[in-house]
Amino acid sequence: MIKRMIIMLIVVGMVLGGIFWFINFKGRMIKEFMSSQGEPLQTVSTTTAGYLEWLPKLEAVGSIQAVQGANLSAEVPGIVAEIFFKQGDNVKLGTPLLQLRADDDIAKLESLNATAQLARITYKRDEAQLKAKTISKQTLDIDKANLDVAVANIAQQQSIVNKKLIRAPFTGQLGVRLVDVGQYLEAGTAIGTLQALDTVFMDFFLPQQALGNLKKGQQVDLRTDAYPTQNFTGNITVINPKIDINTRNVLVRATLNNPKHKLLPGMYATVKVATGLAQRTITLPRTAITFNPFGSTVYRVENTGQDEKGKTKLIAKQSFVTTGDTRGDQIAILKGVNEGETIVTSGQIKLRNGSPVTVDNSVQPSNDDTPQPIDQ
Numbered sequence: 001m002i003k004r005m006i007i008m009l010i011v012v013g014m015v016l017g018g019i020f021w022f023i024n025f026k027g028r029m030i031k032e033f034m035s036s037q038g039e040p041l042q043t044v045s046t047t048t049a050g051y052l053e054w055l056p057k058l059e060a061v062g063s064i065q066a067v068q069g070a071n072l073s074a075e076v077p078g079i080v081a082e083i084f085f086k087q088g089d090n091v092k093l094g095t096p097l098l099q100l101r102a103d104d105d106i107a108k109l110e111s112l113n114a115t116a117q118l119a120r121i122t123y124k125r126d127e128a129q130l131k132a133k134t135i136s137k138q139t140l141d142i143d144k145a146n147l148d149v150a151v152a153n154i155a156q157q158q159s160i161v162n163k164k165l166i167r168a169p170f171t172g173q174l175g176v177r178l179v180d181v182g183q184y185l186e187a188g189t190a191i192g193t194l195q196a197l198d199t200v201f202m203d204f205f206l207p208q209q210a211l212g213n214l215k216k217g218q219q220v221d222l223r224t225d226a227y228p229t230q231n232f233t234g235n236i237t238v239i240n241p242k243i244d245i246n247t248r249n250v251l252v253r254a255t256l257n258n259p260k261h262k263l264l265p266g267m268y269a270t271v272k273v274a275t276g277l278a279q280r281t282i283t284l285p286r287t288a289i290t291f292n293p294f295g296s297t298v299y300r301v302e303n304t305g306q307d308e309k310g311k312t313k314l315i316a317k318q319s320f321v322t323t324g325d326t327r328g329d330q331i332a333i334l335k336g337v338n339e340g341e342t343i344v345t346s347g348q349i350k351l352r353n354g355s356p357v358t359v360d361n362s363v364q365p366s367n368d369d370t371p372q373p374i375d376q
Contacts, residue, residue, distance in 0.1 A: 005270070013278040038068065042316075042357050043359075044316070044344045044345075045347065045359070046344055046359050047284065047358060049337045049343055051339060052280070054332065055279075056275045056276040057272045058210050060204040060271050064201070066172075066195040066201070067196050067201060067255075070193070072193065073187075073188050074098075074100060074189065076100070076160060077187050078101055078184070079182065079184050083177070085192075087175070096165055096167055097191070098165075098166040100165075102165075106161055108157055112154045113154060116151055119147040122147075134374050172196035173195055174192055178192050197258055198258060198259060200263050210275075214273070215236070218235050220235070220236060220256075223270050226267065233256070234254045235279055237255045238252070281332045282331055282333045285331075288343050296323050300344075306357075318351075321337055328369040329367050329369070330367060330369050334363075346364075
């Protein structure tokens with residue numbers, strides 16, 4: 001019985017030993033096979049690093065203001081009697097726009113004119129009597145005071161009558177009409193807007209560090225999404241002499257000609273201010289840069305010779321870079337890339353340092369310094 005037990009244990013040990021040996025042999029063979037195959041080739045797109053001339057610029061977002069613009073309203077209350085303008089009209093300085101009902105005020109003005117006329121007659125008559133020494137100087141002084149009061153009352157009432165007619169305070173374009181004939185208007189109720197659009201202001205803020213690069217007369221370039229393909233130019237006319245204490249920014253105002261009235265008050269726009277001479281800078285597509293907490297990196301493609309079949313062997317080498325300003329899809333490289341080097345622009349997620357690569361540039365990422373939206 002013991003002999004059989006020993007034989008069975010020996011047989012079981014041999015079987016288990018064979019299984020373990022086979023598993024170990026299989027793993028070793030797989031490892032040798034994978035080693036002989038090498039790393040798989042990763043397909044990437046590339047670009048050649050080169051210099052571009054970039055003009056140093058300050059960028060900001062600002063708002064457009066009319067050189068002259070106002071919401072028109074009446075100084076006195078009243079009922080709208082007539083409207084003389086059409087919505088969207090271009091009007092000149094002094095053009096009548098709206099008449100409030102003024103019958104009672106005109107009647108009172110005529111009454112005051114009659115009172116003033118009587119005071120004038122009395123004054124002239126008493127002036128002649130004073131020369132004849134039939135009245136005292138005091139009586140003539142009272143007559144003169146009464147005449148002055150009557151004339152002042154006329155001027156006051158005439159001012160009220162004049163205020164019932166609203167005129168254009170400057171030349172410009174009218175907007176939407178906000179009132180109707182017969183409507184009662186309180187003093188200060190808006191009747192519409194008037195904007196002078198031939199020239200407009202562009203107001204924008206820049207950090208106080210930019211003050212050393214700003215001066216009056218400096219050219220600015222403006223773009224707005226209303227006209228994405230058009231560039232507007234103007235010049236800085238005012239640099240505010242006070243820094244905003246909350247943001248530490250300075251308000252800058254540029255003036256632009258607007259003959260076609262494309263730029264409207266209230267629009268926001270992107271403005272660029274040239275601050276120096278053009279500089280030669282190595283640039284890459286932004287997709288070529290991998291941004292990490294420990295630094296920005298790129299993959300450089302290097303030629304390591306030829307393989308057994310005579311094909312060129314390319315590998316990717318990771319390098320740290322120092323980046324600068326961005327312009328659209330492009331980014332400036334201050335350090336870490338030399339002119340003429342081949343840099344990976346897409347496919348980096350598949351790479352590690354030393355990965356073999358093959359290049360396919362049939363599709364390239366965008367590399368435009370002023371990208372524009374594509375109409376679908």
